[in-house]
Amino acid sequence: xxxxxxxxxxxTLMIIRAAxxxxxxxxxxxxxxxQYLLDIVKLVRKTIQPELGARAYRISGTDIAVLAKSPCxxxxxxxxxxxxxxxxxxxxxxxxxxxxxxxxxxxxPGQSPEQVLIRxxxxxxxxxxxxxxxxxxxxxxxDDEEMGESQWRQRLxxxxxxxxxxxxxxxxxxxxxxxxxxxxxxxxxxxxxxxIYPATTVFAMLQRLNMSMLFEQKIIEMIIQQIExxxxxxxxxxxxxxxxSLQQNSFFIWLxxxxxxxxxxxxxLVFELDEQVLQHQxxxxxxxxDIIRRCGARSAVSRFGHGYGSFRLMKEVxxxxxxxxxxxxxxxxxxxxxQQFVRMIVDLAQRMGCxxxxxxxETLGQKQVLESMYLDGxxxxxxxxxxxxxxxxxxxx
Numbered sequence: 001x002x003x004x005x006x007x008x009x010x011x012t013l014m015i016i017r018a019a020x021x022x023x024x025x026x027x028x029x030x031x032x033x034x035q036y037l038l039d040i041v042k043l044v045r046k047t048i049q050p051e052l053g054a055r056a057y058r059i060s061g062t063d064i065a066v067l068a069k070s071p072c073x074x075x076x077x078x079x080x081x082x083x084x085x086x087x088x089x090x091x092x093x094x095x096x097x098x099x100x101x102x103x104x105x106x107x108x109p110g111q112s113p114e115q116v117l118i119r120x121x122x123x124x125x126x127x128x129x130x131x132x133x134x135x136x137x138x139x140x141x142x143d144d145e146e147m148g149e150s151q152w153r154q155r156l157x158x159x160x161x162x163x164x165x166x167x168x169x170x171x172x173x174x175x176x177x178x179x180x181x182x183x184x185x186x187x188x189x190x191x192x193x194x195x196i197y198p199a200t201t202v203f204a205m206l207q208r209l210n211m212s213m214l215f216e217q218k219i220i221e222m223i224i225q226q227i228e229x230x231x232x233x234x235x236x237x238x239x240x241x242x243x244x245s246l247q248q249n250s251f252f253i254w255l256x257x258x259x260x261x262x263x264x265x266x267x268x269l270v271f272e273l274d275e276q277v278l279q280h281q282x283x284x285x286x287x288x289x290d291i292i293r294r295c296g297a298r299s300a301v302s303r304f305g306h307g308y309g310s311f312r313l314m315k316e317v318x319x320x321x322x323x324x325x326x327x328x329x330x331x332x333x334x335x336x337x338x339q340q341f342v343r344m345i346v347d348l349a350q351r352m353g354c355x356x357x358x359x360x361x362e363t364l365g366q367k368q369v370l371e372s373m374y375l376d377g378x379x380x381x382x383x384x385x386x387x388x389x390x391x392x393x394x395x396x397x
Contacts, residue, residue, distance in 0.1 A: 011107035019198035029381035072106035080135035087133035102135035172379035212244030259295035326360025
């Protein structure tokens with residue numbers, strides 16, 4: 001479409017971001033997350049059906065793109081209004097904080113696909129800074145169009161200064177009585193309307209505005225403070241580190257000081273890093289894990305098991321915990337190849353003295369298959385839903 005200059009004046013790109021997917025996966029389970037995505041797709045198809053030649057594409061985990069050979073402003077007004085109404089209804093019926101956000105831009109002569117996508121991304125940033133399910137349009141990219149980022153910066157700064165970050169915890173069920181409990185901590189970000197910003201939206205804006213390290217530090221400090229206030233012995237508390245934590249040397253220095261200053265609590269902490277992040281940033285990842293280990297904390301590789309390269313990574317970083325990717329768990333019952341792969345992971349981990357925990361367990365069948373493989377722990381919607389960290393008193397079996 002960009003190469004066909006005769007039709008550029010009437011071409012539009014719309015991106016729909018299913019921004020609540022991660023929250024639904026955590027709070028309601030992955031099956032509910034899959035259904036949510038299917039429902040959003042149905043709403044998009046229904047809305048664009050009358051538009052001649054409009055085509056929809058899945059472009060990432062949460063994003064759907066629509067290309068249409070129509071003038072941008074009237075199309076945005078038409079589709080934006082219709083989808084906004086549909087999304088509000090869906091949000092209300094399913095009791096969500098938001099259903100999706102929309103961003104519109106036009107295809108201009110002589111521009112690269114990257115320039116078009118940057119404008120669409122900016123439109124999304126503007127809509128994500130507004131009301132739930134809202135839409136925005138960016139026709140050109142200049143300083144006057146940066147309002148979305150400016151509003152986000154103010155709101156994120158307010159969260160930091162006023163401690164407007166909520167902590168939730170999801171415990172794992174541990175098989176061995178002698179093994180400490182394992183509790184993963186999640187962050188929630190309240191908005192001005194009394195709801196919750198989608199976590200993926202907040203982390204994307206933090207990365208864009210170079211504020212990730214400030215939030216990472218704040219969250220770790222809050223977690224340490226809350227653990228200090230609790231009297232729950234024989235428990236370990238897992239903190240997710242974002243990819244941004246591997247990109248700043250100053251964060252390494254700060255974290256080492258904090259962990260050495262709180263040695264008793266440090267011994268109960270486990271820092272989780274995504275397998276894919278470690279694969280792409282192995283040198284800095286190993287350095288960070290060395291610091292964590294040296295200070296007396298423990299490490300975990302989350303979303304583990306993307307392929308046979310996972311075994312090489314396990315030997316390289318020697319984590320204390322392996323957390324099986326939920327995608328492996330979901331296909332486990334009916335896939336003998338998957339079962340054999342998981343058995344290989346468990347076998348190698350046990351020989352290395354590494355504990356294995358399965359994430360995303362949602363059915364009794366999954367739980368039974370995993371228990372037959374002698375994993376150390378099981379975590380997921382079937383075991384326990386995320387609850388408020390400040391009132392958490394341990395997993396009740």
